[in-house]
Amino acid sequence: MNLLYFCFSSYLNTMTPKEKYIEDVGLLYEKYGLPKMAGRILGYLMSASTKNTSFENLQEALKASKGSISGNINLLLRQSLIEKHMISGDRKSYYKVVFTSLNNILEAKVKSIAEFKQIYERGITLVVDEHSHNYKYLSEVLEYYKFLEEEMPLLKRKWEEKIKKNETP
Amino acid sequence: MNLLYFCFSSYLNTMTPKEKYIEDVGLLYEKYGLPKMAGRILGYLMSASTKNTSFENLQEALKASKGSISGNINLLLRQSLIEKHMISGDRKSYYKVVFTSLNNILEAKVKSIAEFKQIYERGITLVVDEHSHNYKYLSEVLEYYKFLEEEMPLLKRKWEEKIKKNETP
DNA sequence: CAATAAGTTCATTATGTAATGAACTTTATG
DNA sequence: CATAAAGTTCATTACATAATGAACTTATTG
Numbered sequence: 001m002n003l004l005y006f007c008f009s010s011y012l013n014t015m016t017p018k019e020k021y022i023e024d025v026g027l028l029y030e031k032y033g034l035p036k037m038a039g040r041i042l043g044y045l046m047s048a049s050t051k052n053t054s055f056e057n058l059q060e061a062l063k064a065s066k067g068s069i070s071g072n073i074n075l076l077l078r079q080s081l082i083e084k085h086m087i088s089g090d091r092k093s094y095y096k097v098v099f100t101s102l103n104n105i106l107e108a109k110v111k112s113i114a115e116f117k118q119i120y121e122r123g124i125t126l127v128v129d130e131h132s133h134n135y136k137y138l139s140e141v142l143e144y145y146k147f148l149e150e151e152m153p154l155l156k157r158k159w160e161e162k163i164k165k166n167e168t169p
Numbered sequence: 170m171n172l173l174y175f176c177f178s179s180y181l182n183t184m185t186p187k188e189k190y191i192e193d194v195g196l197l198y199e200k201y202g203l204p205k206m207a208g209r210i211l212g213y214l215m216s217a218s219t220k221n222t223s224f225e226n227l228q229e230a231l232k233a234s235k236g237s238i239s240g241n242i243n244l245l246l247r248q249s250l251i252e253k254h255m256i257s258g259d260r261k262s263y264y265k266v267v268f269t270s271l272n273n274i275l276e277a278k279v280k281s282i283a284e285f286k287q288i289y290e291r292g293i294t295l296v297v298d299e300h301s302h303n304y305k306y307l308s309e310v311l312e313y314y315k316f317l318e319e320e321m322p323l324l325k326r327k328w329e330e331k332i333k334k335n336e337t338p
Numbered sequence: 339c340a341a342t343a344a345g346t347t348c349a350t351t352a353t354g355t356a357a358t359g360a361a362c363t364t365t366a367t368g
Numbered sequence: 369c370a371t372a373a374a375g376t377t378c379a380t381t382a383c384a385t386a387a388t389g390a391a392c393t394t395a396t397t398g
Contacts, residue, residue, distance in 0.1 A: 018295055028288055032281065033202070035386065047295040048303060055345070065388045070346055072386095091344065091396065097306055105313070109278070112201065119197055126187055126216040134217060137266055144274070147328055155324070159316055204356060224375070234358045239376055241356095260366060260374065343396075351388070356381105363376070368369105 021047050022062070037064060038072040045082060045097045052087065052094045106159075110152045117145040190216050191231070206233060207241040214251060214266045221256065221263040275328075279321045286314035 015023070022043035029039025040062050045053055059069050073095060076082040082095050124138045184192070191212035198208025209231050214222055228238050242264060245251040251264050293307045 021291055021295055024291075025288055028284060031202075033200075037386075043292075046289075046292045046303060046307060049295075049297055049301070051302065066345070067347075067389070068387050074346090093344080096302060105317075115197060119194055120215075122190055122193075123212075123215045126190055126218075128218055132218070133220065133265060134215060138215060144328065147331065148274075148324075151324055151327070155317075155320055158320070159313065162316065206356075235375070236359070236377075237357050243376090262375080339398105341397090344394085346393070347391085349388105349390095351386100353386075354384090356383080358379105358381070360379095361377085364374085366373080367371085 018047055035072055035075070037062070037068050038075050040064075041069070041072055041076060041095075042081065042097065045095060052085075053096065054092045054094050056092065058095070106152060106156050110149070113145055113148050113152065117142065117149060120145060187216055204241055204244070206231070206237050207244050209233075210238070210241055210245060210264075211250065211266065214264060221254075222265065223261045223263050225261065227264070275321060275325050279318070282314055282317050282321065286311065286318060289314060 022040050025043030025046065026036045026039035029042060030036040041058060044058060044061055050057075055069060055073070058064075058073075059066060062069070073082070077084060080098055083098050085094050085096065086092075087094065120138050120142045124135065124142065127134045127138060129135060191209050194212030194215065195205045195209035198211060199205040210227060213227060213230055219226075224235075224238060224242070227233075227242075228235060231238070242251070246253060249267055252267050254263050254265065256263060289307050289311045293304065293311065296303045296307060298304060
């Protein structure tokens with residue numbers, strides 16, 4: 001993208017659908033706790049039409065510093081949201097979104113359920129009066145989280161079975 | 170809490186279990202997107218042994234400014250996480266955690282599922298080659314979100330039935 | 339082995355969000 | 369109706385987190 005285009009596009013406030021998409025993915029992931037740049041990287045990788053996306057590609061497309069790209073790539077690698085692959089005879093690193101870990105989504109949910117469940121369990125030990133509003137409140141919420149904790153593995157299994165059916169019809 | 174206690178407790182790094190609890194609830198909610206102060210208010214309200222908690226109680230317990238308490242109370246009210254109640258002959262406002270909206274938890278989840286689903290739907294329109302890694306990736310994730318979107322209402326119903334049984338045994 | 343490419347590290351700067359506190363509005367009371 | 373209590377608003381300050389960019393490491397190639 002050259003300077004002329006850049007000036008025009010920002011003046012007229014136009015973006016290609018792809019550029020818009022990248023920014024929106026960035027914002028969505030930011031909303032759910034990742035750095036915006038990490039989200040933008042995911043947006044670029046997800047909407048990429050070329051097979052191989054390098055560090056350099058990302059830097060140019062997202063117009064960000066090496067440091068930021070490097071840091072956020074490694075964050076995404078640690079969270080298994082992307083993976084690195086190499087091409088023989090080429091010293092660059094290439095990245096793509098991870099295909100396998102769909103259950104990551106549910107697993108993250110299960111984790112957060114466990115965290116809240118613990119907080120409610122602790123809370124209940126601090127409320128002395130068993131007839132109080134709070135005691136009843138905390139007990140019920142706790143029940144709900146226990147329910148969710150039981151149900152999540154069932155949901156996971158249900159998904160796995162559905163996949164199996166589709167693969168061997 | 171007097172100054173002497175404050176100096177001691179911070180110097181020795183001791184906190185009552187309740188104080189520790191309030192801070193931990195604050196951190197947990199901060200992690201999931203609420204301002205820390207809003208989380209601390211929830212922590213205080215949840216672990217309160219007294220029936221009525223006023224604005225003033227909160228301000229004293231959390232050692233925060235009126236402005237911060239006010240802003241965060243109203244945030245929590247808007248999100249239906251707490252509710253206000255009045256006492257006749259008393260011009261103060263009192264607050265408590267909301268008992269009813271357990272399904273808020275699931276509903277928030279359903280909303281976030283819808284947001285991600287939309288992002289994947291948009292992404293798929295940007296990837297031209299139907300045999301590419303990304304096309305397959307986005308299609309599968311999209312399937313998964315559709316599955317979750319279908320399952321959530323079922324889960325909700327299951328919970329409601331479980332509650333009904335417990336109420337009329 | 340010098341030169342360069344690829345990526346990392348980290349001190350500095352920038353940005354966004356939250357808390358503060360003083361001034362203000364609203365409501366009640368003697 | 370003056371006074372005070374209860375809470376809100378908002379400009380300012382503080383804080384936490386992210387991005388930058390230059391110096392650095394590591395690997396590669398002519």
